[in-house]
Amino acid sequence: MDFEKVVKNRFSIRSFKEDKVSDQIIIGLLNLAIRAPSAGNIQSWEFIIIKNRETIEKLAKAALNQMFITQCSHLIVACANQELSSKIYGKRGWDLYSIQDVSAAIMILLLGITNAELGACWVGAFNENEVRKILKIPDGIKPVALIPIGIPTGIEKSGPTRKKLEMKLHFETY
Template structure:
């Protein structure tokens, strides 16, 4: 699976299978989040892994009864140490950079999860104080996002705006026209990406090499 495919699968699942997630996979997800972008490399982002049913119920209630929080075998709460980030960047770090960094980390976890065959739903709406109480978070640790993770059970298709409707050239309001070069059609896009990443001549040479290797293997057998 490439990044393009993974992005298309973001938040298309709201129902998860009951299958537990192996701790090795949890470790991979946390590692992905820890390697994400951090303003000034402050690394103020921390993670609370929630598997306990009672804790999940508390998160479910705090998130205004969003079912996937309760049903997912795993939730990762992405938090920011406001004291750490504000020490370097002041108010801007506390109110902006902490949220940006948490979002980068959540996206890294979600994309890694999708590559491993999992599905995710990033929860943005919840009562912050209730989450703080449920997880016993210190005063300087702010919960910013909840990522519900599990094996997919039911997909939900979402309509998205065409990228040309929300993109501008050089200044706001000046339309950028790229539809002649790129259309959101999966087969064409992947072919286009292949052309960009590996020119036709190189693909031809690579194909010839692979065929030669196959012929050698057949002769030996």
């Protein structure tokens, strides 16, 4: 697929087949995701791969009962390593760069997933404390997104439309 096609074909998938994706494919996609830019090349991202069905069910409940998540093959929890980024960049590293670093990696991951003809959804609505508890995430590491990945059932044909670029475009000053 060329780049334009990958970008246009990416939309959130919330319905997955029962078939599983190979671990190798997931690791390959994460290896592309870590090509993302990061502040000072600190790479303040961490990824937790979850296949255990009970853990995934608990996480779906912690994600405000978004139970579609339980259909996924692999669930990746993308985290910001705030501790690491703040060592170099202080508060800006903690509050902003670490989140931007992992978000950049997530975006590559999502495009890679589309390119591999798989599906995923960026899930940001979750109870952070519950997710921390379930996954034993230490202080200084912030879970940013749950990313259920799987083979799309195909019932979802496209995502929502976008506002026109002109509505978001400013020239010279805001």
